[in-house]
Amino acid sequence: MSDPIRVTVWNEFRHEKTHPRVKEIYPDGIHNVIAGFLKQQGFEVRTATLDEPDHGLDDNKLDSTDVLIWWGHMAHHEVSDHIVDKVQQRVLNGMGLIVLHSGHFSKIFRRMMGTSCDLKWRDDDYERIWVVSPGHPIVEGVDQYFELPEEMYGEPFDIPQPDELVLISWFRGGEVFRSGCCYTRGAGRIFYFRPGHETLPTYHNENVQKIISNAVRWAAPRFTPVRVFGNTQPVEKRA
Ligand code: ZN
Secondary structure, eight states, rough: OOHEEEEEEEEOOOHHHHHHHHHHHHOOOOOHHHHHHHHHHOOOEEEEEETOOOOOOOHHHHHHHHHHEEOOOOTTGGGHHHHHHHHHHHHHHTTTEEEEGGGGGGGHHHHHHHHHOOOOOEEEEEEEEEEESTOOGGGOEEEEEEEEEEEEEESSSSOOOSSSSEEEEHHHHHHEEEEEEEEETTTTEEEEOOOOOSSSGGGOOHHHHHHHHHHHHHHHHHSOOOOOSSSSSOOOOOO
C-alpha cells in the first residue's frame, strides 16, 4: 500500500468565533469538519489557521503537505504575502491546492490565477450543481446533479478558462456559475470548488464531502517532478 496522501486544511477561523449561527454549525471550525471526513477516507490530515504563527504554515508543515485546502473570507488581507509566496512556490513545484467558496478572493488564488477572480453574489438562494464532465475523477460517485441551500455566486467569474470544467451551478434566482474548475500551474494541480457559505451546513453534505475527497486524490502529486531551469550546456556535444 502506498503512503497516505498528506492533507493540510487551512481555515481563516474567524466567523466561527464571532457569529452564533456559524458557531452552531461548525463549533470547532470549518477546518475540523473537513479534516474529519478526510480522515475517514484514510488521508493523513492536519489543520492550520490564520491566527497561528506563520498562519500554521511553517516550512516543515508545507514541505510535508501533498494537498493544501483553503477556506477564507473576511480576513484575506491579513494573510502575509511572505506565506503566499511560499505556498505559490510549493504549488509550482507540485503541491496540490483546493480553494473553497469565498477563497476565490484569497491572495493565493488570485496569485495563481492572475485575474481579479471577482463574481456576482447574493445571500439566501438555492443551488443545483450539475456534473458537466461525467467520468472525471473529481465527480466519481456523484449523480448527474445535487442541490443545496446556498449563497448565490453568478457569472461572469473573472478567472482564466479552466483546463477542465467539472461542475456548473444553476441558482433559483436564474444565475449560473462555473463551480468546479481544474487548473495546472507549474507542476501543481489546482481545483476551485464553489459551495461552502459559512452560515449553511454545506460541508456536512455527502456530495460536497465526496467531491472534496476526490479532489484531494486528483490534486495530489504523483511523483517528485524534475524541473531544471536556467543557463545550460548543450545536450549534444560537438565533435
Ligand atoms: Zn459565502
